[in-house]
Amino acid sequence: MKKFQVVVKCSLGIHARPAAQIAQACSNLRAAVTLEVDNETAQGNNVLEILNLHAPKGATVNVTVDGPDEEEAAQQIQAVFDAMGPKEKKGSVLKVAFFGTKDYDRLYFSELAKDKGEGTYNVELKYFSSRLTDETAHLANGYDAVCIFVNDEAPRSVIEQLHDGGVRLILLRCAGFNNVDKKAAAEYGITVLRVSAYSPYAVAEHAMATLQAANRRLHKAYNKVRDNNFDLTGLLGVDLHNKVAGILGTGRIGQCMARICKGYGMTVIGWDAFPNKKLEEEGLLTYASKEEVLKRSDLISIHAPLIMGEGGTYHLIDEKAISLMKDDVMLTNAARGGLIDTEALIAALKKGKFHAVALDVYEGEDANVYTDHSFDVPTEDVTGRLLMFPQVILTSHQAFFTREALQAIATVTMENARNFNEGRPFGAAEVK
Structure with a gap:
């Protein structure tokens, strides 16, 4: 001590x-x-x-x-x-339009934005509950920056509106940036900064928690017991011990997932477009080709970034990839929905290919994320089709949602705003 x-x-x-x-x-x-x-x-x-x-x-x-x-x-x-040190001098205040605001966003951001002057974050936040879209982009007129999340939209048409309204900075309070047209932002001189890392533990732990819930049918067991039904029919799971875990994407989150799998007594193999040999040297995992990972793994966990275009990761898991997997394989995705071809996944589920599937993200989730539709007539059928399978668990893009992660997201986002406002280096936060 x-x-x-x-x-x-x-x-x-x-x-x-x-x-x-x-x-x-x-x-x-x-x-x-x-x-x-x-x-x-x-x-x-x-x-x-x-x-x-x-x-x-x-x-x-x-x-x-x-x-x-x-x-x-x-x-x-x-x-x-x-x-x-002593800080007396007043600096210019960066005005930020904050889109898609929830109560839990205010919890940390409001506290961090209270102080003004040299040495503080010197940021003024205006909260909007609506998402950033073509229809709402005008709300940012007169602001220096916008702060957006994974379900906000910043295609070229929105970028043009933001530029016309005086916006010079897009602050992403998340790691992914597939919802921003980077080329358009560069053309209009708008800087894009992200939270390159917040809590990899939060995402990896959620991925394993939901995967195990699907494996052991905990969602079904919970409802059966509530109905006073203690029969075990339909609840059969499998041990993870001595099984093979395949990690697709071995960045910080993938590494956390690999360590969790190791703790279960699993053999861990991994694939990454840019392998980290230090992970092999420490004995955490062994790298293999994507095809070998798909063929050998009993559990497949996806932690790759979503990169569109030729050579990217869009539909990393498609019909061909699924055909390479073992029967009764387990699959979890807490990265981005576009990494899995949902139609190919549903077709394989109908054939009984998977023992367990846990999805925190999936194609077609955009209209649902962070909104309450409990009293609405469904306007899409992807969610319902996935939920009809007893071995599937869906959550609402919440893998990041821990106190530690929210605190880190707010801190890093505010540091990014300050760096922009004061002309400091952006480091890994800059999206190019």
């Missing part, structure tokens, strides 16, 4: 930006970090708790770090406090 004290030097106290930086750093550490000011405590990985300390300039913060990487944690936290 390591304990030390720091004195707040910034005239704004521990304002939103350092609080977010501390929380983000602590979320990536194994050590448990606690901050204490005047007998009030906050967990180091929780930005809202840190802000609720209301630590003013001159306050003494007692920091406790306990864990295997406590030296690294102490250095990172000290560095954040050292960088706070």
